[in-house]
Amino acid sequence: MAAQTKPVLHGYFRSSCSWRVRIAFALKGIEFEQVPVNLIKDGGQQLTEQYKALNPMQQVPAVEIDGITLSQSLAVIQYIDETRPGPRLLPGDPKARAQVRMISDLIASGVQPLQNLYVLQKIGAEKLQWAQHFIDRGFQALEPILKQTSGKYCVGDEISMADICLVPQVYNAERFKVDLRQYPTIKRLNKTLLEIEAFKVSHPSQQPDTPADLRA
Amino acid sequence: MAAQTKPVLHGYFRSSCSWRVRIAFALKGIEFEQVPVNLIKDGGQQLTEQYKALNPMQQVPAVEIDGITLSQSLAVIQYIDETRPGPRLLPGDPKARAQVRMISDLIASGVQPLQNLYVLQKIGAEKLQWAQHFIDRGFQALEPILKQTSGKYCVGDEISMADICLVPQVYNAERFKVDLRQYPTIKRLNKTLLEIEAFKVSHPSQQPDTPADLRA
Numbered sequence: 001m002a003a004q005t006k007p008v009l010h011g012y013f014r015s016s017c018s019w020r021v022r023i024a025f026a027l028k029g030i031e032f033e034q035v036p037v038n039l040i041k042d043g044g045q046q047l048t049e050q051y052k053a054l055n056p057m058q059q060v061p062a063v064e065i066d067g068i069t070l071s072q073s074l075a076v077i078q079y080i081d082e083t084r085p086g087p088r089l090l091p092g093d094p095k096a097r098a099q100v101r102m103i104s105d106l107i108a109s110g111v112q113p114l115q116n117l118y119v120l121q122k123i124g125a126e127k128l129q130w131a132q133h134f135i136d137r138g139f140q141a142l143e144p145i146l147k148q149t150s151g152k153y154c155v156g157d158e159i160s161m162a163d164i165c166l167v168p169q170v171y172n173a174e175r176f177k178v179d180l181r182q183y184p185t186i187k188r189l190n191k192t193l194l195e196i197e198a199f200k201v202s203h204p205s206q207q208p209d210t211p212a213d214l215r216a
Numbered sequence: 217m218a219a220q221t222k223p224v225l226h227g228y229f230r231s232s233c234s235w236r237v238r239i240a241f242a243l244k245g246i247e248f249e250q251v252p253v254n255l256i257k258d259g260g261q262q263l264t265e266q267y268k269a270l271n272p273m274q275q276v277p278a279v280e281i282d283g284i285t286l287s288q289s290l291a292v293i294q295y296i297d298e299t300r301p302g303p304r305l306l307p308g309d310p311k312a313r314a315q316v317r318m319i320s321d322l323i324a325s326g327v328q329p330l331q332n333l334y335v336l337q338k339i340g341a342e343k344l345q346w347a348q349h350f351i352d353r354g355f356q357a358l359e360p361i362l363k364q365t366s367g368k369y370c371v372g373d374e375i376s377m378a379d380i381c382l383v384p385q386v387y388n389a390e391r392f393k394v395d396l397r398q399y400p401t402i403k404r405l406n407k408t409l410l411e412i413e414a415f416k417v418s419h420p421s422q423q424p425d426t427p428a429d430l431r432a
Contacts, residue, residue, distance in 0.1 A: 045325055056357035057326055073327065074315035082310045094298045101291035109288065109325040110273055119330065122349075133338075141272035211382055 007032045007065040010054055012039050013207035013214075016112060016168035017073040018061040022202035023164045024077040028086035036209035039117055043108060059118070075106055077161055089161050099155045103162035107169045111138035115172060131176040139173065140181050142166075146185045154189055159196070167193050171204065221279040221412035223248040226270055228255050229423035229430075231330060233289040234277040234385035238423075240293040242414035244302035247336055252425035257334055275334070290324055293377055305377050323385045325356045327354035331388060345394040347414060355389065355399050362401045373377045378418075380409070383409050387420065 007025070008030050011018030025032050037060050038045045045051060055062035055071040062071045066083070070076050081089040086214045090097050113119065114134040120127040149155045154162035170190040175178060181186050193199050200206070205216035223241070227234030241248050253276050253370050254261045254426045261267060262274045264428070271278035271287040278285055279292045279398060284290050297305040306313050329335065330350040336343040370378035386406040396403050409415050418424070421432035 035314075056360050057322060057354070058357070059326075068314070070314055072318045072320055072321035075314050075321055079310060079314035080316060080334070094295060095282065096287075096297035097298065098284070098286055098291050101294060102288045105288035105291055105324070106322070109290075109329050110275075113329045114323050114335065122346075138273070142271050153316060167297065213217070214308055 007063055008035055009033070009063050010037050010051070011061040012037055013204045013210045014061045015039065015143045016172050018058070019168040019202055019204060020142060020164050021061050021063060021076050021169070022207075023167070023198055024080050024089060024161075026165075026198035026202045027089065027159065028080060030080065030084060030086075034208055035100070036207075040210065046216040059116075065094065074104055074161065074165075077164060080173050081161075087159065087165065089159075091155065091158055091160060096155055098159045099149050100162045103142065103154055104165045106142060107137060107165040110141070111135055111169055112172070116178065128176060131172075132178050135169070135173045135176060135178045138169075139180075139186055140176070142183055143183045146189065150185060152192065157165075159193075163189070163193050166190060167199055178213055224251055225249070225416075226251045226253050226267070226278050227277040228253055229420045229426045231255065231276045232388050233275070233324075235384040235387070235418055235420060236279050236289040236380050237279060237292050238418035240296050240305060240377075240393065241376060242299050242418050243375065243380075243432055244296060246296065246300060248300075253422075254425065275332075276354065283354070290320055290377065291380075293380060297315055297377075302373065305380065306374075307371065307374055307376060312370060313316055314370055315365050316376045316378045319358065319370055320381045322361070323357060323381040324353060326357070327351055327385055328388070329369055331392065344392060347388075348394050351385070351389045351392060351394045354385075355394070355396075356404055357399055359399045363406065368406060368408065375409075379405070379409050383415055 006028065006125045009021055009036060024173065037051060039060065046060060052058055056071055057071060062069055063071060070079060077089060090100050109133060115131040120131060123130045146154060151157040153159050154166055167190055170186060204210060205214060223246065225237055226236065227250060253267060253290065256275065262276060268274055270285055273287060277289060278287045286295060293305060306316050327350060331347040336347060339346045362370060367373040369375050370382055383406055386402060421427060421430060
C-alpha cells in the first residue's frame with residue numbers, strides 16, 4: 001500500500017457533525033489527525049479567516065483528504081465509503097440505501113441545523129425551548145420510521161450512515177433535556193450503538209480537545 | 217420493459233424541495249403523477265393524519281415509488297439516480313461526487329431548513345430578515361466554493377444534484393428579496409440552468425397546483 005497522508009479532521013469535541021465523521025473513520029479503521037476548532041473560545045475559532053478558507057460556512061467539520069478539502073459531514077462520510085475498504089456505511093440494496101439516506105437527512109437537514117450553536121445564539125433567551133421543540137418534532141417523525149426500518153440497527157442489521165447520524169443527535173437531545181421516554185425505538189438503537197467500539201472512541205467525552213471536567 | 221406504476225410525488229408548487237424532485241424526474245425523463253399538498257390551505261394539508269402516514273415529518277415532498285414511500289428530497293433524487301437510466305445526476309468520479317454532495321448539503325442542510333415555512337411561522341414578525349440572513353450566509357459560503365468547482369454547471373460541465381438544489385434556492389432568495397449582485401457565480405449558474413427544459417417544466421409557475429395569478 002502506498003504511503004498516504006492521513007486525513008485531517010478539523011472539528012470540535014462536542015459538535016455532533018464532527019462526531020459523525022469520527023464514527024465513520026473509526027468504523028472504517030482509518031487513522032486520521034484531529035485539529036481542534038474551539039467554537040466557543042476567542043469568540044469562536046471557526047470565524048477566523050484561516051478557518052474560513054477551509055470551510056466558507058465557518059462550521060465544523062472540515063476534512064482534508066486526498067488533496068481536497070470537504071465540508072458537510074454526509075458528503076465526507078459517503079466519500080470515505082466510496083473510496084475506502086472496510087465495512088460499508090451504506091447498504092448495497094438501493095431501497096435500503098434510500099432509507100438510510102432518508103433517515104440521515106431527516107436528522108442532518110430536519111433537526112440538527114435548527115438546534116446548532118449558531119442558530120441558538122440567534123434565538124437568544126428562548127433557546128432551550130426552541131432546541132427541544134425541533135428535536136422533539138424530528139424524533140416524533142423518526143420514531144415511526146425507525147419502527148419500520150430497523151432491525152438491530154436503524155436500517156436492518158447492518159450499521160450504516162443512519163446510525164452515525166442518530167447517536168450524536170440523541171446526545172444533543174440529552175444535552176437539551178428532551179424526554180426520550182416517548183421514543184423507545186430511538187432509545188433502544190442508541191443504547192445498542194453506544195456499546196460499539198467505534199461509537200465509544202469517537203464520543204465527545206474522549207477527544208483530544210475535551211475539557212478535563214467533561215471527560216468520562 | 218415491464219409495465220410499472222408511475223411514481224407519485226406529493227408536493228407543493230412553491231416548495232423548493234418538491235421542485236428539486238420535479239427537476240430530477242424531468243432530467244431523467246421519468247413520467248410521474250403529482251398529488252398537490254397545499255401547505256397554506258385548511259391550516260396546511262401536510263398536517264393531516266392521512267399525509268402524516270406518508271411523511272411523518274409533515275413536510276413535502278413525499279414520493280411513492282417502487283412500492284416504498286420516501287421523503288427527504290436528496291434521498292429521493294439519489295434513489296432515482298441509482299435505479300433509473302438516463303443522464304446521471306451524480307458524477308462518476310468520487311471527488312466530484314463529494315463536491316456535488318457538499319454543495320447539495322450546504323443548501324439542503326445549511327440554508328433551506330432555516331428559511332422554510334414552518335420555521336418562519338415560528339419566527340413571526342422578523343421572518344423576512346431571518347430568511348435573508350440565512351440565505352445570505354449560505355450564499356456567501358457557496359459563492360467561493362462554486363467559483364472553484366463550477367464549469368458550465370455547479371461542478372464541472374455536467375448537470376448534477378448540486379444544480380438541482382441551487383436553482384430552487386435562488387428562487388427562494390428572490391422571493392425573500394436577497395440582493396444577488398454579490399453572488400456573480402450563483403447568478404450565472406442559475407441563469408444558465410433556467411434555460412434548460414427540465415428546469416422550465418418543473419418551475420413553480422408551471423405546476424397543476426400553481427394558482428392562476430402566479431402562472432408565468
